[in-house]
Amino acid sequence: MDHYPDIEIYLAEADRERLDAWLGERLDAPPLAPAGRGKWRTRGRCQGDCVPVLLVEKAADGFASLWFDSPATPWADDRACAREAADALGCEVRCSLGGWQPGDDPDRFWRVRPGQEGEVFHWPDSGQ
Numbered sequence: 001m002d003h004y005p006d007i008e009i010y011l012a013e014a015d016r017e018r019l020d021a022w023l024g025e026r027l028d029a030p031p032l033a034p035a036g037r038g039k040w041r042t043r044g045r046c047q048g049d050c051v052p053v054l055l056v057e058k059a060a061d062g063f064a065s066l067w068f069d070s071p072a073t074p075w076a077d078d079r080a081c082a083r084e085a086a087d088a089l090g091c092e093v094r095c096s097l098g099g100w101q102p103g104d105d106p107d108r109f110w111r112v113r114p115g116q117e118g119e120v121f122h123w124p125d126s127g128q
Helices: 016-027 078-089
Strands: 007-011 039-046 049-060 063-068 093-096 108-113 116-122
Touching: 007 078, 016 039, 016 049, 016 078, 078 093, 078 108, 078 116
Parallel strands: none
Antiparallel strands: 007 063, 007 093, 039 049, 049 063, 093 108, 108 116
């Protein structure tokens, strides 16, 4: 299975304690460390490869952006990561539908809630 070159998801709640626990479990990452106003960084590992992680609070409509800057993650794509994150973090998670190509609708996103499979919606148009 091919992996995306990077993974980005959006979290309704960025509880750093829960994030640190999840990132530690999944990527053997140390706790997130301050990296500027509203930004946090850490570096995890997956199958021997370094996985830089960046959390940006309030990146889009009050959601935090969580970015894994590596193709070496435990998830094949953003949706797989979003599903796991929603359950592990107990919050709504959003992500793009996939790699963007010219002609694609850039506002179509995938929304996952704990214990619920995702749905396609337009963001920011649909809001809630």
